[in-house]
Structures are given as C-alpha cells and as structure tokens.
Amino acid sequence: MATVSSSSTEQQASALTLLVLLPVLYISYHLIKRALTTTKKTKKKPTTHGxxxxxxxxxxxxxxxNHHGFLDWSTELIVASPDHRMGFWIPGMWTCIVTGNPADVEHVLRTNFANYPKGEHATAMLQDFLGRGLFNSDGEQWLWQRKNASHEFSSRSLWRFVIDVVxxxxxxxxxxxxxxxxxGDSRVVLDLQDVLERFAFDTIYMVAFGHDPCCFCLAADGGGWV
Incomplete structure (x- = not known):
C-alpha cells in the first residue's frame, strides 16, 4: 500500500510539474522566436548602427x-549612423525609430503628414496640457485648427507684435x-546656450500668452538671473 501511495504521489507531482513547465516553455519559445526574427530584421537595416x-x-x-544622459547618448548614435536614424526595441514596451535626417523630417511633417497621426495614446496623455488644439489633434480636426491658425499667424497685427516683442x-x-x-573688468562668463534658451522662452511665451515670464531678466546686482 505504501508503495502504491508513493508512486501515485510521484505521478501527481510529475503531472503538476509538466503543467507548469508547458506554458513556460511555450512562452519562452515564442519570445525567443520573436527576438531572433527582430534581430535578423534589424541586422538588414542600418537603424541599429553601433x-x-x-x-x-x-x-x-x-x-x-545611459538613462542619465539619454538625449546626449541618442544624439551621438544618430550622428554616427550612416543615414542619421536609429531603431530602438524594448520587449513588451515599444519599438521606435528616432531620426535626425532632414529628408525624414520633411516627409513626416510636410510631405506626408496625414500618414503619421499622434494617436489616441499620445493625445490622451497631453490633453490636460494642450487640450484638443492644433498641437494635439489629428485628421479633420487638425486641418480645421490649422486653417484657423494659418489665418491668424498671417495677420499683420501679429507680425508687428512679434517684431516688437523680439x-x-x-x-x-x-x-x-x-x-x-x-x-574686461567684469569678467563675466556666459553660457550662450542657456542665454539663448532663456531669450527664446521669453519671446515665445510673450507671443503665445501675452505675459512676460522674465526668465531672461537681469538681477539687480548685475550678472545673475532671476
């Protein structure tokens, strides 16, 4: 009796192990197959250069x-790439292509803009900040917003206002x-990138919202920022 009971227990344990292993093996097989397929495809493309x-x-x-310096790192990869574009793949998250090629930018933003919608996921994330305006819409709604914006931005009064602000x-x-x-006596060292970023931010903010954020204001003691 003890032998039969022990044998039955071993069979149950083996069956349970098999039931657990089968899904794991199935999922692992498909993950490996997908990874190999993706790797073969990316090897044929110059989008993963380096x-x-x-x-x-x-x-x-x-x-x-490279998450601490992601922008600098990705910029270096794009510059080093022969066609100035890079493909990135993270399993379970997303696959994307980042480009610094002027021809790609013109194709996406001008030549065939309607073929590259922002999508519901992106518009939903930005809706609280941008609403459903020109910068956060697609299709017919975007065309309607663009017509209104182009009419407004072509007005002489706006251009005069922009010139005055700048x-x-x-x-x-x-x-x-x-x-x-x-x-020569002041010995002030300027970070021109920081200076021009503040200059651009103030002018754009003034034109867009009619308020001066004073990001570029000089401090009263001379030389500092407020």
Missing part, C-alpha cells in the same frame, strides 16, 4: 546604462548682457 541588441532584452541594457527683448536684455560680458 547599438547592440540583446536576444530577449532588446536595447533595454543600453537604455538603463526687438524689446534684444535691445532691453540681450544686448546689455552681452555688453556687460564684453567688459
């Missing part, structure tokens, strides 16, 4: 390694700052 794709992890290790920003803030930095 970027190693792992069998099951895709480009996830490279993302984790002129005031240049004469009142940018040039005085550059003169102060050029003075």
């Amino acid at each position: 970027l190693k794709s792992h069998l099951l992890l895709g480009h996830l290790p490279a993302f984790l390694k 002129s005031d920003e240049v004469a009142g803030r940018l040039l005085p700052l550059l003169r102060r930095a050029a003075d």
Whole structure:
C-alpha cells in the first residue's frame, strides 16, 4: 500500500510539474522566436548602427546604462549612423525609430503628414496640457485648427507684435548682457546656450500668452538671473 501511495504521489507531482513547465516553455519559445526574427530584421537595416541588441532584452541594457544622459547618448548614435536614424526595441514596451535626417523630417511633417497621426495614446496623455488644439489633434480636426491658425499667424497685427516683442527683448536684455560680458573688468562668463534658451522662452511665451515670464531678466546686482 505504501508503495502504491508513493508512486501515485510521484505521478501527481510529475503531472503538476509538466503543467507548469508547458506554458513556460511555450512562452519562452515564442519570445525567443520573436527576438531572433527582430534581430535578423534589424541586422538588414542600418537603424541599429553601433547599438547592440540583446536576444530577449532588446536595447533595454543600453537604455538603463545611459538613462542619465539619454538625449546626449541618442544624439551621438544618430550622428554616427550612416543615414542619421536609429531603431530602438524594448520587449513588451515599444519599438521606435528616432531620426535626425532632414529628408525624414520633411516627409513626416510636410510631405506626408496625414500618414503619421499622434494617436489616441499620445493625445490622451497631453490633453490636460494642450487640450484638443492644433498641437494635439489629428485628421479633420487638425486641418480645421490649422486653417484657423494659418489665418491668424498671417495677420499683420501679429507680425508687428512679434517684431516688437523680439526687438524689446534684444535691445532691453540681450544686448546689455552681452555688453556687460564684453567688459574686461567684469569678467563675466556666459553660457550662450542657456542665454539663448532663456531669450527664446521669453519671446515665445510673450507671443503665445501675452505675459512676460522674465526668465531672461537681469538681477539687480548685475550678472545673475532671476
């Protein structure tokens, strides 16, 4: 009796192990097959130039390694790529192509813009911030928004306002700052990228919202930012 009971228990354990292993093996097989297929496809394309794709992890290790300087890292990859575009793949998340090729940008934004909608996922994420305006719409709604915006942006009053805003920003803030930095006694070192970013932010914000955020304002003690 004890022998029969022991044999029955072993059979049940083996059956349970088999039931657990079968789904695992099935899923593993399809993941490996998909990874091999993706790897073969990407090898034929120059979109992964200089970027190693792992069998099951895709480009996830490279993302984790460079997440602190992702923009600089991705820019370096795009510049080094022969066609200035890179393909990224992370299993279970997304596959995307990032391009710095002017021909690609013109094709997406101008030549065949209607073929590249933002999609419901992107518009839903940005809806609280952008609503359903020109920058967050697709199809017929986008065309209607674009017609209204093009009419508004072609008006002379808007162009005069833009010219006035830029002129005031240049004469009142940018040039005085550059003169102060050029003075040999002050020894002011300027980060031109930071200066021009603040200049652009103030002018665009003024044109869009009619309010001066004063990101480019000079501090009262001279040389600092407020």
